[in-house]
Every structure is written in C-alpha cells, then in structure tokens.
Amino acid sequence: MIYQGKQKIWADYQKEIPDNHWFYVRSCIRQNFFPGAEKMFMEICRGLLKKDFFETEHHTTCGGIAYHCDTIPQETVMTIVARQFALMTEAGYENYVASCITSFGNYIEILETWKEFPELETRIRELLWKACRREFNKPKYVAHASDLIYKYRNEIAARAKYRLVNRFTGEPLRAVEHIGCHYAKMFPARGIGGAEYPYVLCGMIESWGGNVIDYPERRHCCGYGFRQYHVKANRGYSLSNTHKKFESMEPYHPDFILTNCPGCPYFMDRWQYVIAETEGKTYGENGYGIPVLTYEELASLVLGYNPWDIGLQLHQVAVEPLLDKLGIEYDPKEKYKGLNEKELMRPELPGVLRCC
Amino acid sequence: MDFGFKLSPSSAINLDKVDLEKFEELHRAEPDVYKCMACGSCTSTCPANKYSGMSMRKVILALQRGKEKEAVSMMRNCMLCGKCTMVCPRGINTRHLILSICRIYEEDVK
Amino acid sequence: MKENIVIVGGGIAGLEAAAQLLELGYKPIIIEKSDRLGGHVADWNCLFPDMSPAKDVVSSLIARSAEANIFLNTEISFVNKLKDSYNIMLSNGISIITRIILMTTGFSLFDASKKEEYGYGIYDQVMTNRDLEDWFNTGDDKRINDSAMNAVGFVHCVGSRDEKARNSQCSKVCCITAIKQAIELKQKFPDAMIYCFYMDLRMFGKKYEDFYINAQRDYGIRFIRGRVSEVGENIDGRVIVKAEDTLSGKPVKVTLDLLVLMAGMVCNPDSTKVANMARLPIDSDGFLKSKDNVADIIESPKEGVFYAGACTGPKTVPETLAEARAAALKIYLYIKGLE
Numbered sequence: 001m002i003y004q005g006k007q008k009i010w011a012d013y014q015k016e017i018p019d020n021h022w023f024y025v026r027s028c029i030r031q032n033f034f035p036g037a038e039k040m041f042m043e044i045c046r047g048l049l050k051k052d053f054f055e056t057e058h059h060t061t062c063g064g065i066a067y068h069c070d071t072i073p074q075e076t077v078m079t080i081v082a083r084q085f086a087l088m089t090e091a092g093y094e095n096y097v098a099s100c101i102t103s104f105g106n107y108i109e110i111l112e113t114w115k116e117f118p119e120l121e122t123r124i125r126e127l128l129w130k131a132c133r134r135e136f137n138k139p140k141y142v143a144h145a146s147d148l149i150y151k152y153r154n155e156i157a158a159r160a161k162y163r164l165v166n167r168f169t170g171e172p173l174r175a176v177e178h179i180g181c182h183y184a185k186m187f188p189a190r191g192i193g194g195a196e197y198p199y200v201l202c203g204m205i206e207s208w209g210g211n212v213i214d215y216p217e218r219r220h221c222c223g224y225g226f227r228q229y230h231v232k233a234n235r236g237y238s239l240s241n242t243h244k245k246f247e248s249m250e251p252y253h254p255d256f257i258l259t260n261c262p263g264c265p266y267f268m269d270r271w272q273y274v275i276a277e278t279e280g281k282t283y284g285e286n287g288y289g290i291p292v293l294t295y296e297e298l299a300s301l302v303l304g305y306n307p308w309d310i311g312l313q314l315h316q317v318a319v320e321p322l323l324d325k326l327g328i329e330y331d332p333k334e335k336y337k338g339l340n341e342k343e344l345m346r347p348e349l350p351g352v353l354r355c356c
Numbered sequence: 357m358d359f360g361f362k363l364s365p366s367s368a369i370n371l372d373k374v375d376l377e378k379f380e381e382l383h384r385a386e387p388d389v390y391k392c393m394a395c396g397s398c399t400s401t402c403p404a405n406k407y408s409g410m411s412m413r414k415v416i417l418a419l420q421r422g423k424e425k426e427a428v429s430m431m432r433n434c435m436l437c438g439k440c441t442m443v444c445p446r447g448i449n450t451r452h453l454i455l456s457i458c459r460i461y462e463e464d465v466k
Numbered sequence: 467m468k469e470n471i472v473i474v475g476g477g478i479a480g481l482e483a484a485a486q487l488l489e490l491g492y493k494p495i496i497i498e499k500s501d502r503l504g505g506h507v508a509d510w511n512c513l514f515p516d517m518s519p520a521k522d523v524v525s526s527l528i529a530r531s532a533e534a535n536i537f538l539n540t541e542i543s544f545v546n547k548l549k550d551s552y553n554i555m556l557s558n559g560i561s562i563i564t565r566i567i568l569m570t571t572g573f574s575l576f577d578a579s580k581k582e583e584y585g586y587g588i589y590d591q592v593m594t595n596r597d598l599e600d601w602f603n604t605g606d607d608k609r610i611n612d613s614a615m616n617a618v619g620f621v622h623c624v625g626s627r628d629e630k631a632r633n634s635q636c637s638k639v640c641c642i643t644a645i646k647q648a649i650e651l652k653q654k655f656p657d658a659m660i661y662c663f664y665m666d667l668r669m670f671g672k673k674y675e676d677f678y679i680n681a682q683r684d685y686g687i688r689f690i691r692g693r694v695s696e697v698g699e700n701i702d703g704r705v706i707v708k709a710e711d712t713l714s715g716k717p718v719k720v721t722l723d724l725l726v727l728m729a730g731m732v733c734n735p736d737s738t739k740v741a742n743m744a745r746l747p748i749d750s751d752g753f754l755k756s757k758d759n760v761a762d763i764i765e766s767p768k769e770g771v772f773y774a775g776a777c778t779g780p781k782t783v784p785e786t787l788a789e790a791r792a793a794a795l796k797i798y799l800y801i802k803g804l805e
Contacts, residue, residue: 001699005579005588196582216698216706235361243363251701277357351357369711371661371720383686390682393667394691394713417713420688446679 001214006197013194017151018141023093024055025084027100028065030294033266036311037296038099041145044299048159049152054091059084064102064182068226074113078124079131081110086134096139097148101261104144105182108190111138144183146260146295150192150200153207161304164210166255167327172211173255176290177201178245178268180261181221201258204295208302210255217248223271224263242271246283246290253285256322257292268292273316276353287354289317301328308334313344318355332356374422378460382419385456391446392416398440398450408433412440412450415457428464431457469801470495470564472554473534474542474740477505478527478783479570479775479790485530486794492801495535495562497542499736503528505572511602513783514646515673523783541736545743552744552770565770565804566797567744569754570790571737573776576625576633576729584621584727589699591722594624594729595640598647609724615655618724619707620644621694622664626730635751637730638780641668644728645681652685661688661720663709671782690718697725731780746771753779764793772796 022045026038045051062084063077088096098104114121128134149156164173179198184191193199196219202212223242228234245268249257259265272289276282284290292315293301300310307328312319313335323330336344349355383389398412399405410433418427431454440450471487473480476498487494502508504524513520537556546553551565578586578594586592593601593609601607622644626637641664648660667689669675681687692709700706705725711718733752741747741754746766749755754777757765764773774793775786 001703002588002590005585008579008587009582194582197588214699216700218698219696232360235359236364239361240364240366244366274359275363278359278362368717368719369714371718387683390686391679393682393689414714417711421711421714421716421718 006199009197010193010199013189013192013199015147015190015192017143017147018095019051019151021052021093022054022095022097022143022148023088023091023139024053024145025059025062025096025098025103026055027098027103027262028061029266030099030262033262033314034294034297034311035314036300036309037294040296040300040305040310041099041149044156044296044303045148045152048303049155053097054093056087056091058087062098062100062103062106064100064106065226067106068102069230070227075124075127077106078110078113078120079127081107082124082128082136083132083134085138086128086136088139089135089137094137094140095143096141097143097145099145099262101144101180102182102263104142105180105186107139107142108187111142112187114138144200144260146183146200147192149295149299150203153204156204156299156303157207157209160208160302162302162326162328164205164208164302164326166325168325172209173322173325174213174252175205175210176213176215176218176249176252176254176257177205178218178222178257178259178261178264180259180264183260201260201295204298205258208298213249213252213254215249215252217245220245220248222259222261222264222267224267229263229267238267239271239274242267243275243279246272246275249290250283254290255325256298257290258295258298259292260295265292265294269316273350273353277351280352282353284317285321287352288321289353291315291317291319291322293319293322301326304328306330306334308337316355317353320356369421371421374420376420376422378424379419382456382460385460386449386453388446388448389416389453391448393446395445397443397445401439401443403437403439404433404435410434412454416453419457419461424461424464427457428461469566470562471566471568471797472497472552472562472564473568473570475505475570475572475737475775475777476500476503476536476538477570477572477775478507478524479572479777479786479793480505480568481524481527481531482787482790483568483570483774483794483797484534485527486791487797488531488533490794490798492798493533493535494568495537495564496531497537497540497556499539499541501539503531503536503538506575507783509596509603510599512646512650514642515671515677517646542740542743545740547745550769566800567771568793568797569737569740569746569766569771569773569777570775571734571740571754571777573731573737573753573780574734576631576637576732578624578727578729580631581624581628581727583696584624584694584725585697585699585705586727589697589705589725590703591699591705592697592725592727594727595643595647596729598651598726602650611723612655615651615658615723617659617661617720617722618648618651618655618726619661619663619694619705619720619722620648620726620728621707622662622667622728623693624727624729625732626728627665633730633732633752635730635780636668638668638670639782640728640730641666642671642674642677644726645674645677645687647726648687649677649681649685652687658723659688660685661690661722663690663692663694663707665691665693671784692718731776734777737777744768744771749778751779753777764789764796770800772800 063080066072184195188195228238269292404410471494510520541557543555747755774789
C-alpha cells in the first residue's frame with residue numbers, strides 16, 4: 001500500500017465545510033439501533049464545542065427507505081424533503097446536516113436533480129404549498145454529520161482523554177472503517193476523500209491515534225441493502241454480504257469497526273451474532289466479536305464519556321475487549337442500568353458469540 | 357439456531373481455487389483447445405444444443421473454470437455428428453477434442 | 467531551398483517527415499519539448515508483431531533526420547497568423563516565420579491513476595504498460611520479483627472506451643500490446659498464469675490475429691471477457707481482481723502477483739495548446755480535427771498546416787510513419803503550388 005497515493009486522492013476530494021450554525025436532522029432508525037449516537041453528536045457539538053446546532057421536533061423521515069424500497073414515487077420523497085428544507089428556512093438556517101447516510105444521499109440526489117430539471121423543483125414547490133402551505137429555500141450547504149465530526153476531529157483530539165492505542169502493547173489500534181454506500185458512491189465529489197478511498201472516517205481514526213486497515217472487501221456493502229434485508233426471502237443475501245466482509249477482514253485482526261451509516265453498524269454488529277450461531281464462527285479474540293462503533297460513539301469514548309451513558313450496552317457484540325485495550329474504566333455491574341439508575345432488562349446470552 | 361435464513365451459496369468463480377491439472381493435460385493432448393475464441397458457431401449448429409443444452413463453447417469454458425461435472429453432463433448429449441468441426445473458424449478438431457475430454461475426465465464422466 | 471518548414475514534435479512522425487523532407491531537399495526545423503527525440507516509441511522495448519527492437523526504429527529515424535534543425539527542450543510560446551504565413555515564437559527566444567507547420571504532437575498516455583478503482587499509485591503490485599516496457603528495458607522495478615511471479619493480469623481498455631474517463635475512443639494498439647507483453651512475460655516466467663481481461667479484442671493489423679492465436683495456443687494466456695471492476699490489496703500485498711466472466715455470466719475473482727493496466731492514448735494537452743494558438747479546430751474526441759477524416763486526414767482546415775501521426779487520433783507505428791511520409795509529400799506539392 002502506497003500511503004502517499006491515497007493522500008493524493010484525498011487532496012483531490014476535500015470540501016469546504018462551514019464551521020458553525022447547522023440545522024440538524026436525525027435518522028429514523030438510529031435512535032432505535034444506537035440510541036446514544038445522536039444524543040452524543042449534539043452533546044459534543046453543542047455542549048462541548050459550543051457550536052450552534054438547531055433541531056426541531058417537526059422533522060420527519062426523509063422517505064429514503066421507502067424510496068429505495070420502491071414503495072413511494074420520487075415526487076413524494078421530494079415533497080417530504082422540501083418540507084424539511086422549509087423547516088430549516090423557517091428556523092433561519094442555511095446549513096443542513098443529516099445524521100443518516102441515506103438521507104444525505106437523498107438530499108444530494110434531489111438537489112442535483114433539481115439542478116438538472118428546474119421544472120421539477122417548481123412542481124415540488126407547488127405540491128408542498130398545496131400540501132401544507134410551506135415554502136423553502138434550498139440549503140446553502142448539505143453535510144453528513146460525520147463530515148462535521150471529521151471537521152472537528154482535531155479539536156476532539158485536543159480534548160481527548162484516551163488515544164486509540166492498545167495500552168497493553170503500546171501499538172495503535174487497528175481499525176476497519178466502513179462508509180455507507182449513499183455517502184459518496186452516487187456523487188463521489190460530495191464525500192471527503194471521494195468514493196473509492198473515502199477519508200472521512202480514516203481522518204478521525206488517524207487524528208485520534210489509530211491505524212486504518214485496508215482489506216480487499218473494504219468497499220463492499222455492509223449487507224443491509226434495504227431490499228436484501230427487508231424482504232425476508234432475501235435475508236440470506238444480506239447475511240452473506242456481511243459474512244464476505246468479515247472473512248476478508250479477519251486476517252488483519254481488527255480491534256474495532258467504525259461506521260458512518262445507520263444500517264452498517266447495526267448489520268455488522270447483529271449479523272456477527274447470527275454468523276456465530278449458524279456457522280459457529282466468531283471474528284474477535286477469545287470467542288468475542290469485533291466491536292462495531294458509530295463515529296459519535298467513538299468520539300465520545302475518546303473524550304472520556306462513560307460507555308454505559310452513550311448506549312454501548314445496546315450493542316450485540318461486546319465492547320468490553322475494546323474498552324480494556326483503550327484503558328477505559330467501566331463498571332460491569334452498571335452495564336444494564338439506564339437513566340437514574342433504573343435497572344434495564346438483561347438480554348439472554350447467545351450460545352456461541354461471547355458477550356461477557 | 358434456525359433463523360429462517362442462512363448464508364447463500366456464492367456463484368462467483370474463484371480462479372485461485374480452480375484446479376487446472378486435468379485441463380493442462382488436455383492442453384498437452386489438444387493444444388488447439390486454447391484457440392477457442394467463444395464465437396459460438398459450434399453451439400448454434402449443434403443438433404443436440406436446442407434440446408439438451410450441449411454447447412462445445414460452454415464445455416471448453418466450464419473446464420477452465422473448474423466446472424468439470426457441468427461440462428461432462430453437457431457432453432453426454434453429444435452425438436459426434438461433426439457439425440461443430442465443420443464450422444469452427446479456428447480449425448479446432450472438436451471431435452478429437454471431445455474424445456480426449458472423455459479420456460482425461462473419465463472419472464467425471466462416470 | 468529556403469522554405470522554412472516547422473515540425474512540431476520530435477517523435478517518430480516528426481522524425482520520419484523530417485527525413486523525407488531532407489531527401490526532398492528541404493531543411494525542416496524540429497521543435498521538441500523534451501530533451502530527447504523519439505517520443506513514446508523511445509520508451510518502448512519491442513514492437514509488435516515481429517518484436518522489432520524499438521530502439522532500432524528510433525535510432526535509424528534519428529540518423530536519417532540528423533541534418534534537420536533540431537531544437538530540444540523547446541516549447542512554442544505563441545503563434546501569430548501573418549498575411550500569408552505564421553510567426554512562431556519559441557521558448558528559447560527564437561522566432562520563425564514560416565508558411566508551413568506540420569503538427570506531429572502525438573498523444574499522451576492516459577493517467578491510469580484516474581481510474582481510482584484500479585489502485586495505480588496506491589496498491590504496490592499495480593503498474594502500467596509503460597512501466598512494464600521500462601522494466602523490459604532496464605530490468606529494474608520493485609514490483610517485479612523474479613521468484614514470486616505466479617499470476618499476472620492485464621487489464622485492457624484503461625481509459626479507453628470509457629465515457630466516465632472522458633475518452634470514448636478505442637486506443638487501438640493496447641489489445642495487441644497486451645498480447646505482446648503477455649507473451650514476453652510468459653517467456654520470462656513460463657510457470658506463471660497470465661490473464662487478459664478484455665471487453666473486445668480488436669486484432670485489426672497485419673499478423674495481429676496470428677499473434678493472438680499464438681498467445682492462446684502456444685503460451686496458454688487466458689483471456690477472460692469482462693472488464694475489471696475493482697482491485698483490492700491482500701494482506702500479503704498481492705492484488706485481488708474482480709470482474710465478470712461474461713462468457714459464463716458469473717463473477718470471477720483472482721489473486722495476482724502483478725496487475726498491468728493497459729493505459730490508452732488520449733489527446734496530448736500540449737498539442738491542444740499549440741492548436742489553440744494556431745486556431746486549429748479540435749475534434750469531438752479531443753484530438754486535432756482534420757479537413758476530412760477519410761480523404762484528408764493529414765490536412766488541417768487551415769492553410770499551410772498539416773498533421774501526421776497520433777495528434778489526430780490513436781495510431782500504430784506503421785500508420786504513423788505512413789502518414790509522416792504522406793505529409794512530407796503533401797508539403798512538397800503544397801510548396802510547388804505556392805511557387
């Protein structure tokens with residue numbers, strides 16, 4: 001691997017990201033999958049870095065999943081998105097940041113489509129007016145939330161309590177980065193580092209002290225693939241794609257996987273359990289899996305937040321081996337305690353995948 | 357545990373894992389086997405093709421991709437009429453080739 | 467004869483035209499931007515289909531054109547159209563008044579790193595056709611390890627027939643070059659498995675088809691019809707190549723010790739620069755536009771400006787030489803017409 005070659009490509013795909021004043025929209029599914037992630041994004045950006053991030057309870061789904069599953073036509077998605085833009089306009093913002101990769105791809109695709117077909121934009125403005133009497137300005141800038149953590153990565157590194165270094169060996173941790181398909185595959189120039197060698201997550205890992213692994217199936221889909229998973233008859237394809245990735249990354253012994261998409265961490269986390277139970281195979285050390293994190297969760301760990309406060313107990317694959325390597329102190333007894341010490345239910349332990 | 361779904365078999369050909377020992381033997385006996393450029397003349401003229409799926413082009417390809425069983429089961433339907441030899445623009449003696457395949461892949465023919 | 471003839475480019479087209487014009491009694495001026503003559507052919511080792519050494523071709527051309535006025539390391543700063551001639555200002559400060567310009571500006575090799583998915587400049591074991599010729603010439607390239615060459619792949623059409631790379635044209639010579647290089651590698655590494663990944667094989671030239679049959683029958687080069695979609699690097703540094711075996715309709719994957727990208731021919735940006743100065747039109751493929759693509763390929767629509775070789779599109783060596791000779795004759799007749 002010629003690192004300078006990648007740097008050359010990364011230099012070609014940089015984008016200017018406004019530093020402040022963002023209208024933040026959440027993902028439909030992430031709050032169920034990894035509930036701490038979006039909360040921590042706001043905590044880091046607003047609470048810690050004192051940036052202006054606004055969100056509203058009137059925001060809805062962007063329609064992305066329905067669109068990609070072919071259950072609603074494009075005009076409908078566009079009108080839903082137009083309404084989100086109207087909410088941004090009403091709140092007085094021009095920079096729009098999406099938590100979800102598919103939403104991000106959806107927004108970019110729609111804005112590019114309107115650029116090519118202005119008559120469609122006019123029609124959507126009419127539809128929106130008829131539907132809910134709203135008007136909108138197009139955002140000046142659309143970012144994905146990982147773009148912002150990337151932008152703030154050095155500020156985070158400066159405040160970091162932990163580095164991505166294995167405290168037992170002193171070596172940098174080996175990280176697999178996985179980028180959601182809709183981040184840059186449709187519009188490579190809109191992603192930091194482009195589509196073939198995205199830099200957005202690499203930049204965070206490098207800045208926080210880890211080493212990035214490049215393995216043969218790095219670009220491959222996580223396995224979610226909407227219809228692959230949602231149609232039960234196709235679910236084996238979803239599992240098989242994830243399995244292919246794990247088989248490919250296995251020889252590199254990654255310490256963790258970092259992702260920037262709602263679906264990817266979920267499927268790479270949960271399918272490790274299914275692969276273990278059906279194939280008897282685990283990919284981490286000593287029967288554990290490979291912990292899968294969102295970038296917000298990783299940033300929070302690095303900044304020293306309590307792992308159980310950021311929702312890591314909701315992962316299928318145990319994160320404890322990673323916490324031990326990072327030197328993060330945690331109380332195993334606190335793992336299943338929720339807000340105000342409320343005892344959460346304890347999950348049944350799997351037969352094969354080691355989880356504690 | 358049964359989840360109602362499981363790993364799907366992959367249709368991909370992994371050339372790293374294809375054992376070409378027999379094909380190399382075939383190539384020594386029939387150097388012209390490599391000359392096939394997949395034009396399909398043999399298949400389109402084959403009287404067995406339309407009814408049985410026999411295709412000389414596919415047989416040659418399948419043998420190179422590690423699909424011996426598939427190749428041999430196609431070849432069972434060959435009637436050795438010689439039409440493919442007549443039409444091959446690369447002058448491959450397909451009749452001779454077929455007989456060599458039968459000899460070399462004897463175990464797969466069984 | 468005093469008539470100034472300016473030849474822009476000292477590759478094989480420029481040298482052959484100069485040699486012919488010298489024989490016709492003129493003393494042409496060759497302007498070459500680099501520090502040596504021979505252009506791309508001088509970088510090559512052997513030429514298809516008879517494996518003639520490229521250096522013999524180039525040195526004979528240089529010897530035959532030695533009497534011309536040759537400016538190396540020289541670029542054209544600007545071109546002014548005068549009433550019935552051109553004023554050409556060179557980067558060395560010399561200005562030339564001429565009625566005749568012969569464009570032999572050639573092509574550029576497609577920058578293979580633009581096809582990011584193939585990982586040229588990123589993965590250790592990926593090289594281009596030119597890098598391989600360089601290895602044939604020097605024997606020095608850390609990508610080629612004599613003791614570990616078990617599998618090698620060639621990717622055809624890198625930057626050719628590729629609208630996304632903004633080159634929809636076929637570069638013409640890469641198919642046969644790949645076959646030549648595959649045979650040469652097989653000769654050096656007889657136990658290696660050699661694959662060619664192609665979309666179509668375009669064996670249009672004299673003896674090309676024989677060369678192809680040779681590669682198949684006698685060297686056992688394996689031709690896989692399918693464009694490589696993605697290259698990755700293995701933990702041991704070898705490359706993993708994915709394509710579709712379109713003849714069986716199945717995806718195919720193979721691990722290789724070396725991957726050679728057949729970078730195509732694209733228009734030379736310096737050619738475009740000079741063309742803009744002389745107000746010469748550019749064709750839809752980015753190469754210089756001839757007066758007519760059938761009958762007058764070596765003539766530009768501008769008075770006194772002629773073309774030879776790959777400045778008007780991808781060409782083989784013999785085609786380029788033939789055009790250079792034709793252009794020399796055309797120029798001779800043109801001057802006669804002026805007198």
